[in-house]
Amino acid sequence: MKKMLCLTVIIPLFVVSVFAADFIQGDINEDGVVNGTDLTYLTTFLDLGFSPYPVFNMEAADVNFDGLINRDDYTVLRSFLIEGVPMPSPPEPEPEPSLFDTLSLAVNAVVSNVVSMVTVVFSNPILSLCIAIFLIGGAIGLFSRLV
Numbered sequence: 236m237k238k239m240l241c242l243t244v245i246i247p248l249f250v251v252s253v254f255a256a257d258f259i260q261g262d263i264n265e266d267g268v269v270n271g272t273d274l275t276y277l278t279t280f281l282d283l284g285f286s287p288y289p290v291f292n293m294e295a296a297d298v299n300f301d302g303l304i305n306r307d308d309y310t311v312l313r314s315f316l317i318e319g320v321p322m323p324s325p326p327e328p329e330p331e332p333s334l335f336d337t338l339s340l341a342v343n344a345v346v347s348n349v350v351s352m353v354t355v356v357f358s359n360p361i362l363s364l365c366i367a368i369f370l371i372g373g374a375i376g377l378f379s380r381l382v
């Protein structure tokens with residue numbers, strides 16, 4: 236009864252930082268098989284908030300690949316072991332952006348910056364007048380060289 240109370244009151248959440256592929260999903264004790272021992276490891280970990288065992292593979296314990304180790308993983312692992320329900324597949328890795336996507340982002344950033352600079356400049360009448368004088372002076376200079 237005391238253990239059940241502990242199970243229902245304390246629902247620890249543990250963050251798993253990296254999805255790695257060098258482990259067997261659910262093989263928490265890293266003995267090469269997924270069995271009741273792994274479920275015991277996971278239950279103990281969830282009850283205590285830490286693992287008393289020398290080996291505890293955090294990535295393998297996150298059997299539903301949501302980045303957390305919690306009761307949902309217990310449910311998935313238990314269903315797999317007892318009912319044969321397949322465990323979820325690991326998430327697909329994010330595709331690398333193409334060169335076109337990267338260039339598009341860069342061009343969009345440059346255009347956005349130029350537009351905001353032009354907006355700032357032309358919203359200031361003194362700056363607008365200075366630029367107009369500069370452009371007219373340059374045009375006159377260029378025209379005088381051509382003639």
Ligand SMILES: [Ca+2]
Pocket residue numbers: 261262263264265266267268269270272273
């Ligand atoms: Ca195992």
Ligand SMILES: [Ca+2]
Pocket residue numbers: 296297298299300301302303304305307308
């Ligand atoms: Ca999980």
